[in-house]
Amino acid sequence: MLMDPGHVAAIQNLVPPVTAFFGRFDFLDSMPWYFIVISFLTLGLHPRYGVRLAMLFGLNSGLNEAIKLACHLPRPYWVSAAVTTYFSGSSFGLPSGAAMYGYIAAVIRKWWVVLVCIALLLTAGISRFLLGIHFVLDVLGGWILGLVFLLAMPRAEAFTARLSRPSRIALFVAVAAVPLLLVIPPYLSLAGWQLPAAWAALALQQTGSLIDPVRIQYAYGASGIIIESLCGYEYLRSYGGWNPPRDLKRRVMVLVLGTLSALVVNEGIPIVWDIIGLTAVIPHLATFLSMAVVTFWLMACVPLLANKAGFT
Secondary structure, three states: OOOOHHHHHHHHHHOHHHHHHHHHHHHHHOHHHHHHHHHHHHHHHOHHHHHHHHHHHHHHHHHHHHHHHHHOOOOHHHHOOOOOOOOOOOOOOOOOOOOOHHHHHHHHOOHHHHHHHHHHHHHHHHHHHHOOOOOHHHHHHHHHHHHHHHHHHHHHHHHHHOOOHHHHHHHHHHHHHHHHHHHHHHHHHOOOOOOOHHHHHHHHHHHOOOOOOOOOOOHHHHHHHHHHHHHHHHHHHHOOOOOOOOOHHHHHHHHHHHHHHHHHHHHHHHHHHHHHOHHHHOHHHHHHHHHHHHHHHHHHHHHHHHHHOOOO
């Protein structure tokens, strides 16, 4: 029942305008949006909240991709021509990755923030379902995975706080390696697996794009986000740290300018790698470095520049 494409098609066709409306929220599962959310916590509240969310996102992405490869289950539009989709999803289906808003609600703990986070969580999940790229099981699996990480975070933070700086750096490297350590075994296990021709044909018919789910797509970027969020925050602390301005206007100014600069870096760094040829030669390294540079910029450079400019 939870993986019946007929249910997806039926709900899509029940109220077509609703399906079209939720189709506009696909950006809720995109890297620019995730950087906006991390920036909101880092520059709007405090960098310690941003680094926690960035690490949570990176670990969740790694485990999410490992489970996708281990289960190698299809997306609805791969197995049913009755399911309509609005764009191509080249990775496997289970679980959905759009589920990180519970952490924000747990951190801020204000009723309106909790309501907004619940709305975003439901909107992200429902949009993935109505877009025809996830089954109900995929969405539920993503929510459960996010809850597991949320519950484990306090214990991990308590352990890290007791370590010396060299030990923390060593731990940062180890944690950053987790996404790859999780992904590589299931990826290697699919060496002899063949993508069903019917899945590939339906996906091509629906979107005009070929799918290639048996590859590592997110773990390298997740590792870059983890290592530079942790190292960036450690670097920021070595310079005395930074607190967002008390004045609301100044805080909003830092938040807006810092977020825009991070989005510019996010778009510009891949262009640099293309120009020097890194993407063509070592694409995984280019992905890792892109996410690492953007995250370090947001976590360390923007707060230090704000501090130097007197925005404290």
